[in-house]
Amino acid sequence: MFDIERWQEIFETLRKNKLRTFLTGLSVSSGIFILVILLGFSKGIQNGVTSQFEQDASNLISIWPGITTKEYKGLNPGRFIQFKNNDFNTISRKYSNNIEHKSAFYTIWGGLVNYKNESGSYRIQGVLPGNQFIENADIGQGRFLNNSDVEEAKKVAVIGNRVKKDLFKDEDPINKDISVYGISYKVVGVFFDPGGERDESKVFLPLTSAQRAFNGADKIRNMMFTLKMSDNYSKAAEESAAISEAILADLKQNHVVSPDDTSAISVYNTMEEAKKIYSLIATISAVFWFVGIGTIIAGVVGVGNIMLIIVKERTKEIGIRKALGAQPMSIVGMILQESVFVTLFSGLFGLISGLGLLEFVGPLIESDFIKYPQVDFNTALTTVFILVIAGALAGFFPAYRAAQIKPIIALRDE
Numbered sequence: 001m002f003d004i005e006r007w008q009e010i011f012e013t014l015r016k017n018k019l020r021t022f023l024t025g026l027s028v029s030s031g032i033f034i035l036v037i038l039l040g041f042s043k044g045i046q047n048g049v050t051s052q053f054e055q056d057a058s059n060l061i062s063i064w065p066g067i068t069t070k071e072y073k074g075l076n077p078g079r080f081i082q083f084k085n086n087d088f089n090t091i092s093r094k095y096s097n098n099i100e101h102k103s104a105f106y107t108i109w110g111g112l113v114n115y116k117n118e119s120g121s122y123r124i125q126g127v128l129p130g131n132q133f134i135e136n137a138d139i140g141q142g143r144f145l146n147n148s149d150v151e152e153a154k155k156v157a158v159i160g161n162r163v164k165k166d167l168f169k170d171e172d173p174i175n176k177d178i179s180v181y182g183i184s185y186k187v188v189g190v191f192f193d194p195g196g197e198r199d200e201s202k203v204f205l206p207l208t209s210a211q212r213a214f215n216g217a218d219k220i221r222n223m224m225f226t227l228k229m230s231d232n233y234s235k236a237a238e239e240s241a242a243i244s245e246a247i248l249a250d251l252k253q254n255h256v257v258s259p260d261d262t263s264a265i266s267v268y269n270t271m272e273e274a275k276k277i278y279s280l281i282a283t284i285s286a287v288f289w290f291v292g293i294g295t296i297i298a299g300v301v302g303v304g305n306i307m308l309i310i311v312k313e314r315t316k317e318i319g320i321r322k323a324l325g326a327q328p329m330s331i332v333g334m335i336l337q338e339s340v341f342v343t344l345f346s347g348l349f350g351l352i353s354g355l356g357l358l359e360f361v362g363p364l365i366e367s368d369f370i371k372y373p374q375v376d377f378n379t380a381l382t383t384v385f386i387l388v389i390a391g392a393l394a395g396f397f398p399a400y401r402a403a404q405i406k407p408i409i410a411l412r413d414e
Helices: 005-018 019-052 085-096 147-151 161-168 206-211 232-256 270-313 317-322 328-364 376-402 405-410
Strands: 060-065 099-115 120-128 137-142 156-162 177-180 182-190 202-206 224-227 265-269
Touching: 019 270, 019 328, 019 376, 060 232, 060 270, 085 099, 085 224, 085 232, 099 161, 099 206, 120 161, 120 206, 147 206, 156 177, 161 182, 161 206, 177 202, 182 202, 182 224, 224 232, 232 265, 232 270, 265 270, 328 376
Parallel strands: 120 202, 156 182
Antiparallel strands: 060 224, 060 265, 099 120, 099 177, 099 224, 137 182, 156 202, 177 182
16 A cells, blocks of 8 residues: 655655765675676677577588698608589488588689679688578579589679679679689679678689689589578587588598597587587576676675664654554564665666666777667566565564664664
């Protein structure tokens, strides 16, 4: 039941002690403010890292050749490992039940591309149709490469949106011919990449056509595979790690590489990397919660101390109330109500200030690893709930002490 007189009494007490009330509220509001900012940036880090992984397929295995560093079976160190079509085909067949998308790559870095009077230097890659899904590429115009393009080594190309803007301006590039080192390729598609302009500065050709046009024979630069995802993240990570190790062992055996030579062939597993990163994010979030909660506790302890002082100052008043018939629960309620009000009001002020700052500053942050720092509604409600509980706890012990005061002793207090 709403008691107007009690609220008037609470506001009168707060008005008489403005500085004390302000400092007490400041300690609580600053604690909530710091917690909200920390949680917001924790979410921002998570969003940033997630966006980095979303630029390519989530369960991706990338395989790159290197140089041997150890002697093995009579072969000297310093050999460059050259992948070939057969390496890719062997892995594709052996692990076909686990592989979802696949592509081998024949890459020319900084290839010269011309269209009429326009020219530019872009990454030229001979790829397979599965690369569309490995790159998470969206087709804006036309189509991506297909199996027929690869089988017949057609002279067709799919260009990134950045290439289109540079060479074609506002002209429609579909079915127009571009020149790659003097060799004509018909543009059949334009793609967009979540990685932005850096990944849209590419020209994709059918793998066979690129190998044939640029004297690649059956050589490939690297290969990538995406694996079928399990519903359970931990299980998917374990399966992905096992397949990565098996592929690495197969390639080392085929190329006569020492099993403990870590430089000759590299296998990068995004699931394993993601697992490490998300574990780190969880740790950072836990630390942020710990620091934030600790700051709130410090503020709430301050509220508890202030309520003890208030009870001491009002000892005679409490004695008079009890002498006139006030029940212990009435005394407890009076102290608790004041404690919860101060804590809740100050905490809400800190919460709103923190959310407002994140809303204002968030869009201004330009970082690959911090994106859209924010605190969701459920977390905000959780902090409010914590505040109510903390305010009640801060006022309970002083309230209980006030309720135990004997009227005769309270009336003698100076």
